[in-house]
Amino acid sequence: MDKVSKNKSEYLINRHDNQYEVVIGLEVHAQVTSQSKLFSTSATKFGAEPNTQVSLVDAAFPGMLPVINEYCVKQAIKTGIGLKAKINKRSVFDRKNYFYADLPQGYQISQFKDPIVGEGKVILDMPDGQKEVGIERLHLEQDAGKSIHDLDPKNTFVDLNRSGVALMEIVSKPDLRSPDEVNAYIKKLRSIMRYLGTCDGNMQEGSLRADVNVSVRKKGSKEFGTRCEIKNVNSIKFMQMAIEYEANRQVDLIEDGQTIDQETRLFDTKKNETRSMRSKEDAHDYRYFPDPDLLPLEVSDDFIENLKSEIPELPDEKKKRFIEKFKLSPYDANILVSDIETSNYFENVIKKSDVKLATNWIIGELFAALNEKNLEITESPISAGNLSKLINLIKDGTISGKIAKTVFEQMMEGDKDPQKIVEEKDLKQESDPKALEALIDKVIDDNRDKATEYKSGKVKLFGFFVGQVMKVSGGKANPQLVNEILKKKL
Amino acid sequence: MSEITKQSLSELVENIKSKKLSSSEVTKAFVERSEKSKELNAYITEDYTNALNKAKKFDEKPNLDHKLPGIPMAVKDLFCTKDLRTTAGSKILNNFVPTYESTVTQNIWNEGAILMGKLNCDEFAMGSSNETSFFGNVQNPIDKNLVPGGSSGGSSSAVAAQLTPITIGTDTGGSIRQPASFTGTVGLKPTYGSCSRYGIVAFASSLDQAGPMAQNVKDCALLQEVISTYDEKDSTSIDFKRNEYSKELTKDIKGKKIGIPKEYRVDGMPKEIEDLWKKGIEYAKDCGAEIIDISLPHTNYALPTYYIVAPAEASSNLARYDGVKYGFRAEGENLIDMYEKTRSEGFGAEVQRRIMIGTYVLSSGYYDAYYLKAQKVRKLIKNDFDDAYKKVDAILTPSTPSSAFKIGEKTNDPVSMYLNDIFTVPVNLAGLPGISIPAGHDAKGYPLGLQIIGKAFDEQNILNIAYAMEEKINFKNNITDWWIK
Numbered sequence: 001m002d003k004v005s006k007n008k009s010e011y012l013i014n015r016h017d018n019q020y021e022v023v024i025g026l027e028v029h030a031q032v033t034s035q036s037k038l039f040s041t042s043a044t045k046f047g048a049e050p051n052t053q054v055s056l057v058d059a060a061f062p063g064m065l066p067v068i069n070e071y072c073v074k075q076a077i078k079t080g081i082g083l084k085a086k087i088n089k090r091s092v093f094d095r096k097n098y099f100y101a102d103l104p105q106g107y108q109i110s111q112f113k114d115p116i117v118g119e120g121k122v123i124l125d126m127p128d129g130q131k132e133v134g135i136e137r138l139h140l141e142q143d144a145g146k147s148i149h150d151l152d153p154k155n156t157f158v159d160l161n162r163s164g165v166a167l168m169e170i171v172s173k174p175d176l177r178s179p180d181e182v183n184a185y186i187k188k189l190r191s192i193m194r195y196l197g198t199c200d201g202n203m204q205e206g207s208l209r210a211d212v213n214v215s216v217r218k219k220g221s222k223e224f225g226t227r228c229e230i231k232n233v234n235s236i237k238f239m240q241m242a243i244e245y246e247a248n249r250q251v252d253l254i255e256d257g258q259t260i261d262q263e264t265r266l267f268d269t270k271k272n273e274t275r276s277m278r279s280k281e282d283a284h285d286y287r288y289f290p291d292p293d294l295l296p297l298e299v300s301d302d303f304i305e306n307l308k309s310e311i312p313e314l315p316d317e318k319k320k321r322f323i324e325k326f327k328l329s330p331y332d333a334n335i336l337v338s339d340i341e342t343s344n345y346f347e348n349v350i351k352k353s354d355v356k357l358a359t360n361w362i363i364g365e366l367f368a369a370l371n372e373k374n375l376e377i378t379e380s381p382i383s384a385g386n387l388s389k390l391i392n393l394i395k396d397g398t399i400s401g402k403i404a405k406t407v408f409e410q411m412m413e414g415d416k417d418p419q420k421i422v423e424e425k426d427l428k429q430e431s432d433p434k435a436l437e438a439l440i441d442k443v444i445d446d447n448r449d450k451a452t453e454y455k456s457g458k459v460k461l462f463g464f465f466v467g468q469v470m471k472v473s474g475g476k477a478n479p480q481l482v483n484e485i486l487k488k489k490l
Numbered sequence: 491m492s493e494i495t496k497q498s499l500s501e502l503v504e505n506i507k508s509k510k511l512s513s514s515e516v517t518k519a520f521v522e523r524s525e526k527s528k529e530l531n532a533y534i535t536e537d538y539t540n541a542l543n544k545a546k547k548f549d550e551k552p553n554l555d556h557k558l559p560g561i562p563m564a565v566k567d568l569f570c571t572k573d574l575r576t577t578a579g580s581k582i583l584n585n586f587v588p589t590y591e592s593t594v595t596q597n598i599w600n601e602g603a604i605l606m607g608k609l610n611c612d613e614f615a616m617g618s619s620n621e622t623s624f625f626g627n628v629q630n631p632i633d634k635n636l637v638p639g640g641s642s643g644g645s646s647s648a649v650a651a652q653l654t655p656i657t658i659g660t661d662t663g664g665s666i667r668q669p670a671s672f673t674g675t676v677g678l679k680p681t682y683g684s685c686s687r688y689g690i691v692a693f694a695s696s697l698d699q700a701g702p703m704a705q706n707v708k709d710c711a712l713l714q715e716v717i718s719t720y721d722e723k724d725s726t727s728i729d730f731k732r733n734e735y736s737k738e739l740t741k742d743i744k745g746k747k748i749g750i751p752k753e754y755r756v757d758g759m760p761k762e763i764e765d766l767w768k769k770g771i772e773y774a775k776d777c778g779a780e781i782i783d784i785s786l787p788h789t790n791y792a793l794p795t796y797y798i799v800a801p802a803e804a805s806s807n808l809a810r811y812d813g814v815k816y817g818f819r820a821e822g823e824n825l826i827d828m829y830e831k832t833r834s835e836g837f838g839a840e841v842q843r844r845i846m847i848g849t850y851v852l853s854s855g856y857y858d859a860y861y862l863k864a865q866k867v868r869k870l871i872k873n874d875f876d877d878a879y880k881k882v883d884a885i886l887t888p889s890t891p892s893s894a895f896k897i898g899e900k901t902n903d904p905v906s907m908y909l910n911d912i913f914t915v916p917v918n919l920a921g922l923p924g925i926s927i928p929a930g931h932d933a934k935g936y937p938l939g940l941q942i943i944g945k946a947f948d949e950q951n952i953l954n955i956a957y958a959m960e961e962k963i964n965f966k967n968n969i970t971d972w973w974i975k
Contacts, residue, residue, distance in 0.1 A: 056590060060810040062583065063570045063592060063689040065724050095806050097852070101825055106809020156825070158814070287852035289861060292695035292803050294725050 011178030012219060013247055015255045019219040022247040023227075024182055024212065025174035026239075028189060029167050030199040031143070031207040032075045038142050038166035039066030039109065046205045050159035058164040060104035065293050068093075072166040073297065075198040076116050076140050077307050079168055082192045082314055083135050085120025087304050091139075093294045097287040102145035102158050110169075112288040115139035116297065122172075122192070123316055124184040125334050133185055134173035143167050168199065174213065174224065179240035186210070186236050187338065191315050195340045209234040214246045216254070225250065226260040230267050230274055242267040246274045318343055326355045335363055341377045348384035353391040361391060365405065369412050382411045390418040402475055403427050431478040433485065436469075439477065440485050443468045454490055465490065494519035495652040499561065499709035500736075502655055506552075506559050513552070513560025516655075517545035517604060520562045524606065524653040529634075529973040532648040534567045534625045535575045535608040544604045556602030557716055564654040566645045567608035568615055569595045569700070570689040574605065578691040579613040579623040579641075582811045582818045582836030592689025593724070594658060594700045594717045601716045606654060610644030613838045614808065615665055615693040617641050618910040621901055622840040629897070630673055631969050632936055636894040639669025645703050646673040650969060656704045656713055660690060662697045663796050664890075664914025667926035670703055671889035671939025674928040674967035676710045676956070677703045679914075681946045682921035683728030686721030692807040694800040695726075697918040707927065707957040712736035714949060733950045741958040744778030748942075748955070749882035753789035754913060756891065762932045763888050770886055770929055770940040770959070777958040782882050786874040791867045792916040797908060798851050798864035799919070804841075805848025811836065843904065872920040879945050884952055887913050889926040889939035913941060923949045927956045928965040935968055 013020040037044055040057040057064045080087050094112040117138035124131045145163035149156050170189065176182050190201035190208060201208050210233055215225035230246060233239045245267075250260050264283070265274040290296075313321070315337045322333040336346045336359070349358045366387065370380060390407060393399045399407065399422055407421050422428055430436060443465060444451050454461040469482050494516055497505070505511040521538045541562055548560040570576045570588040577583045591599070599605070612622040620628040620643025628643045630636035631651035638647040642659030646669030649657050659666040661679035670677030678701045685700040692698060702713035715736050720729040750771060755764070771781055813819035813832030820835050822828030837845070851860035878885065891912055900907045917924040923946070926939040940959070944952035 059815055061588070061590070061816070062576070062578070062586070062691045062810070063588075063687070065688055067723060067725055097806050097809060099809065099812060099829055101812075101814050104810060104815055106812060107806055285854050287806070287849065287854070287857075289802060289806070289852055289857070292726075293692075 011180065013216065013251050015251055018255070020216045020247070020251045020254075021219050021221075022177060022243065023174050023215045023217060023224060024176035024243060025227075026172045026176065026182065026185065026213070027211040028170045028172075028186070029209050029211075030079075030170060030189075030193060030201070032072050032140075032166035032168055033198055033200055034069065034072050034075060034166055036069055036071075037164040038069055038072050038140065040164050042164065044165050048161055050157070050161060052161065054160040054163065058104065058160055060106070066109060066291070068294065068297065069166065072140060073116070073299070074307055075166075076138060076168055077299065077304060078196050078311060079170075079193060079198045080117030080120065080138055081308055081311050082196045082198075083117070083120035083122060083138065083170070085135055085138065086118035087299070088114065088116055088118055089299050089301070089304070090114065091116040091297045093140075093291045093297065094288045095291045098284050100144065100147075101156060102147045102160070102163065104145065104160060104163060108142050108144065109291055109294070110141035111139035114296075122185060122188050124181060124188055125330075126181065126184060131181065133175045133181075136171040136173050138168055138170045141167050141169055174215075179243050182212075182239055182243060183236050186239070188315070191338055191340070195312055195314050203235050206234060210239060212239055212242060214243055214250070215260075216247050216250045226262050228260065228262065228274070229264050231264055231277060233267050238267060238269055241269075241272055242274055245272060249274065315343075326350070326359075328355070328359060332359050332363060339377070345377050345380070345384050349388045349391070351388065353388040354395050357391045357395060358388070361387065365408055369408070373412075381413070381415055382408075383415050386411060386415055386418060393418055393422060397429060397431060397478065398422065399427055399429050400475070400479055403429065406475075427476060429478050430473055430476045431481055433481060436477060436481055436485055437489075439472055440469055440482070440489055443472060444489060451490060462486065462490070495523045495655075497655070498705050499656045499712060500706075502561060503557070503559065503712075506561070507554050513545040513548040513562075513604065514542065516560065517541050517562040517606070520606060520654060524564070524648075526974045527651055527653050530629045530631060530647050530651055530653070531626050532610055532628055532644045532651065532653055533564065533607045534577055534579065534610050534623075534644070537574055537605055537607045541604050541606045548602070548604065553602060557712065558598065558601040558603035561603045561655060562606045563598065563603045563656060564606040564609050564648055565595055565598075565657055566611050566642050566659045568611055568660050568691045569658065570691065571595055571605060571608065574608065576608065576691070577625070578615070579611045579625060580837065580841070581624040582832070583691070584624065584818055586817050588689070590689060593686035593719065593721045594690065597717050597719055598658070598713075609642075609648050609654075609657060611659075612641035612643065612665075613841050614691065614804070615641035615660055615662055615698075616804070616840050616844055618664070618668060618907050619895070619897070619900065620644065620669075621897065622838050624838060627897055629973065630894050631973065632673060632894065632967070634972060635896050636936065637672065637897050639672035639894060641665040642669050642677075642703060646670055646675055646677070649673070649675050649703050649705060650967060651973075652705075652969075656702065656709050658700055658713065658717060659703050660693075660698055660700050661914075661918065662693045662699075662800060663918050664911040666701045666703055667889050667914050667924055667939070667941060668910060670926045671928070671937065672894035674937030674965065675703060675705055676707055676925065676927050677701065678710050678714055678925045678949070678953070679917065679923060680714060680718060680949055681728075681923045682918075683726055684718045684732075684923070684947070684949065686719065686724040686727050688721055688723040694803040695807060696803060697796075697800060699918070707925075707953060707960045708736060708739060710925070711739050711953045711957070714953070718949075728947075730947050735950055735953055738950055739957050740954050741777070741961060743955050743958045746779045746884065746951070746955060747782050747882040748774050748779045749782050749784035749878050749885040751784050751786040751789065751878070751885060751887060753786050754887045756912060760892055760932075763891060763938065766930050766938045766940065767886075767888050773929075773959045773962040774886060774955070776962050777955075779955070784878045784882060784885070786871075786878060786916070788867060788870045788874050789916055792871055792919055793908065793912055795864045795867045795871065796911070796915040796919060797847070798860050799868060801844040801848035802852050802861050803848070805845045805852065808837070808841070808845055840904070868919050871916055875916075875920045875922060875943075883945070884948075884955055885943040887941045887943065889913060889941040893932040893934065893936035893938055917941075917943050922946055923952055925952050925956050927960055927963070928967065929959075929963050930965070931968075937965070937967060
């Protein structure tokens with residue numbers, strides 16, 4: 001199971017003399033950011049008391065009828081635009097029929113034959129270059145409620161707060177070839193939707209989850225292998241683990257001369273394995289048919305054009321701009337645009353300060369510090385304004401880079417103005433040549449023997465003198481000036 | 491002034507408005523007659539005490555500007571009524587009390603009417619004789635051995651027997667017009683989208699439509715005017731200009747072109763139906779209408795199409811009755827067992843039959859051959875009507891292929907039962923308005939009805955034609971009050 005060759009981003013499974021390629025397609029379920037549900041006016045807030053956000057429609061009372069939420073339609077179309085996809089001016093809601101205790105209607109309203117969004121694409125930045133992943137379709141559907149099996153030994157409890165919440169199901173083409181690509185794909189999709197404000201992408205709260213289709217084939221083969229679908233995986237890490245397990249399982253079967261059954265599987269996160277849930281023969285017959293309670297959904301060109309005008313600059317375009325306008329490296333630009341909050345922070349910092357320093361400070365110090373405290377950029381103790389001030393203090397020579405780190409650490413304790421910290425703690429850089437000369441003279445005087453050695457050719461000792469000067473100055477001496485004066489004096 | 495319960499709705503409204511009668515007097519009269527008429531089994535749930543109290547309240551502060559001031563009314567038990575049990579004629583909803591009101595009934599109460607109770611019907615409106623009701627069959631006031639038609643059998647029986655001055659039913663394939671025809675009353679199925687479906691227990695969503703059932707055309711027009719409103723809560727409700735049907739009602743139909751579709755001369759049609767139709771044509775001519783022969787070529791396919799589309803939608807619509815959230819629940823070993831027991835004990839045989847048919851025609855592998863094909867045929871049927879309406883203003887047909895049959899006569903022969911809807915079903919498939927008016931009697935003295943089918947949203951026109959013909963026909967119902975001891 002460990003024989004995986006990682007040649008650039010090529011992910012292959014080796015068995016005996018055979019090399020297998022893994023083919024992955026994802027069906028991502030993204031919860032639409034919306035105040036109310038897809039077909040009712042109930043609230044959608046996460047974490048509310050069970051069954052407090054349930055209307056008669058959500059609970060499927062007799063005679064209740066769905067009415068489409070226009071905002072959710074707009075959100076789906078915006079997402080389609082973000083995925084560079086074809087927007088279908090006419091789409092149809094279908095009923096997907098099955099019985100379950102947390103599905104009050106006995107059917108889920110979804111879109112089957114005529115989805116609201118057609119083919120599109122997502123560009124991934126992989127270490128060895130860009131990769132395009134095709135989007136097959138995006139459709140709108142209702143979420144089900146939640147069955148809770150562990151509150152009572154005999155009974156199952158049902159919470160319908162989620163029942164009827166709008167989901168976008170985004171189906172990729174089978175274009176992904178490795179767990180790393182899946183990671184990049186989910187992150188990119190999440191990033192685009194967060195830029196658009198159409199899905200918060202919060203995987204802990206279940207706002208983003210995926211069904212993962214996995215098949216394997218011998219390297220170079222054009223035919224697809226038989227695929228298995230791993231249902232409802234709710235973190236990128238689990239998706240990657242599930243794919244690794246499942247691909248190896250399939251390779252083992254083939255190597256063993258067996259065939260792969262097309263089936264639906266579950267990923268057991270504790271045992272790190274996938275298990276058969278139901279075979280193709282047992283697959284549900286969902287008896288899809290157009291929902292007679294809803295008319296086909298028709299949107300005009302104007303409606304779509306208006307939404308296009310509301311689309312913000314998306315990560316790909318932003319990245320391009322950062323590279324062209326600010327001369328950032330593609331690597332740095334990628335990091336800064338990956339999340340809308342990060343790019344907003346960055347753009348706020350550089351409004352009044354040096355781009356290069358800002359880039360380094362954000363990607364370096366700030367990310368490390370936030371990581372250590374397990375904070376998101378939106379929770380950063382240091383505001384963009386204050387980071388900008390700190391950078392300006394470095395840039396104009398008021399403090400050294402080293403001192404700046406000390407100031408930064410103090411800023412992390414609470415959003416303090418760096419200027420004030422410098423004043424209060426007297427951290428201002430010593431750049432007066434006369435004062436520095438006096439300091440340097442004293443250091444040379446105290447270390448006559450080493451000065452002699454230096455003059456006799458032990459040039460390495462120069463560093464020692466710089467260190468001594470910095471130490472004596474309490475780190476405040478301007479390192480550049482120290483260098484210059486030392487060279488003259490020695 | 492004649493006996494209160496013998497008065498038409500229009501007379502009662504007039505008498506209450508002119509303060510010749512109080513709402514309490516009227517309500518009391520209908521409540522008393524209803525109480526003496528239990529043998530008909532027209533009611534599933536009575537709400538007499540509340541009705542009398544509401545009437546008293548009305549009289550204390552009467553608002554006489556309303557269209558139905560203080561008028562008592564019982565309604566089909568398919569309409570959800572706030573705080574009053576709503577069963578849809580099914581065991582599975584035996585204990586169900588809605589916390590909400592259907593739009594159609596709300597419109598009625600908003601115009602001052604008072605709810606007297608809920609009327610019997612076929613289970614989930616699936617039936618043509620009211621014999622599939624969990625609450626027992628209903629007797630036709632014409633003759634105790636006759637069915638009152640269905641599914642709005644309690645409604646037709648109650649109006650014919652004058653237990654309620656007027657009522658509302660629902661019509662998915664003929665459930666207003668056929669029972670009206672069987673009881674010598676008037677029933678209108680409005681254009682699909684005219685009356686909101688919000689709060690009506692669904693049978694087949696693309697066909698269901700609420701409508702008035704009355705003793706005469708004028709009453710029918712008045713109630714249609716009240717119940718037909720655009721409703722945002724029903725996505726299939728249509729926002730069109732609605733007439734004040736009763737005010738604009740006219741007997742002047744001179745020059746109206748009325749089509750006679752040759753395909754409705756079905757094989758084995760009883761002679762008395764044929765004769766009734768001929769008589770109807772003469773009445774229409776007498777009223778000044780022009781008769782034109784037309785063709786609706788796909789008529790033959792309407793019934794099979796209906797019996798695919800309606801069960802398909804029903805199989806899905808009825809999935810919500812699973813014992814989990816409300817209504818009847820049978821205990822089970824586990825979830826699946828609970829579902830199976832709840833649904834086999836909670837639904838009657840006819841409902842189960844239609845759920846099975848519907849599930850079958852939607853199954854993968856059969857969907858294209860049945861459901862999809864049926865939808866295509868449905869379009870052809872609609873096109874037939876569109877073509878016909880290029881030449882005519884309305885279409886005249888018999889309402890049913892026979893008069894009322896005997897209780898038990900067809901219960902073991904579903905196909906023969908389904909054939910009852912042969913003239914009414916195409917109208918639902920095409921989403922058009924249709925009205926049945928009593929037009930004569932068969933040899934046994936049972937009433938027979940004629941159906942006038944209109945263009946979409948042209949209720950006024952068919953009401954006018956019905957109004958004009960009603961006068962010429964001068965139908966008298968033979969009700970002997972045999973059930974009142």
